[in-house]
Amino acid sequence: MTESVDLAGAAALLRAGALVAFPTETVYGLGADARQGPAVAAIFAAKGRPHFNPLICHFPNAEAAWAEVVPDDRARALAETFWPGPLSLVLPRRDTCRIDLLAGAGLDTLAVRVPAHPLALALLEAAGVPVAAPSANRSGQVSPTTAAHVLEGLGGRIAAVLDGGPCGVGLESTVLDLTQRSPVLLRPGGVPVEAIEAVIGPVSRPLPLSAAEASRSLRSPGMMLSHYAPNLPLRLGARQVAADEALLAFGPPLPGAGVVWQLSESGDVTEAAARLFAGLRWLDAEGARRGVLGIAAMPVPEAGLGAAINDRLLRAAAPRG
DSSP states (O other): OOEEOOHHHHHHHHHTTOOEEEOOSSSOEEEEETTOHHHHHHHHHHHTOSSOOOOEEEOSSHHHHHTTBOOOHHHHHHHHHHOSSSEEEEEEBOTTOOSOGGGGTTOSEEEEEOOOOHHHHHHHHHHOSOEEOOBSSOTTSOOOSSHHHHHHHHTTTSSEEOOOOSOSSOSOOEEEEOSSSSOEEEEOOSSOHHHHHHHHOOOBOOOOHHHHHHHTOOOOTTOOOOOOOOSSOEEOSOSSOOTTEEEEESSSOOTTOSEEEESOTTOOHHHHHHHHHHHHHHHHHHHHHHTOOEEEEOOOOSTTTHHHHHHHHHHHHSOOO
16 A cells, blocks of 8 residues: 655655655656665566666755765766756766665666755655655656656555655656766756756767667666676576586575575565676676686576566676677
8 A cells, every 4th residue: 555655754764665756846756765775676666667777866965966976077067057956967986885786777877866846855855865766657657747646657566655746847857977078968858958068068969779779888767778797708597507607596596606696595586686786796706706707697587577687687698799
């Protein structure tokens, strides 16, 4: 049962790892504590999201965002001009970043923003945690601009809704990649690109989705892209494992592996999703340290988040150009 809660209740639920929909100036967001892997995985499960696309992390002010990512002069100028507001900036993660890897789809970058809605800002202050929040709708459905829209799509799938009335902009935030020398518009949205260019100069336009998918290079919420892949070769559907392989286990582990990372001993795909990116990184580093030659991944069923896990593993195992 999804309940309607007040500000204090919503903040407490977020800290407890629950999912809370809340209003922003763009659309209603489906929020979770971005530091908690299981909570972030629950976002993907609730939305039925078929890919682990990066999520936008929301902060009460720019300095809170800068604690997790590394801003450059362009980022600071844009934040000074457009934050709070509907602009998300993709920046490098700090080494000390507390955001769970799943929120950034395993990348070394994060999309961050400070929303302009007063209730959203109050919630972020009250919760005291960074909040990962895509739009609060089932994947592929129209983004919600009222609490009623949220309940139509996600009622019974999330803990609560914080009702702040209709959203003012009704269009998702603009997403700008600042990790390259030339800034790249990854998604048009609430801040026109012309306004951005007035602050930092020319902005490259995005590749078409088909070209972006083929290039496997961009990193944006709302794009179906390949993200972090291990250096060690990845073998899928493993039914046995050699001593010179690392094992990405799901359920009871296969015997004989040189090193093992358990996604979920009980076979829970939501737990597995929360542990996927950390597991790939750990096996890559630990496997290389121990001299193993590759990573073998046990089969994961397609049900629920299993489809998203398998999509990610398939991309990570794809031949590299």
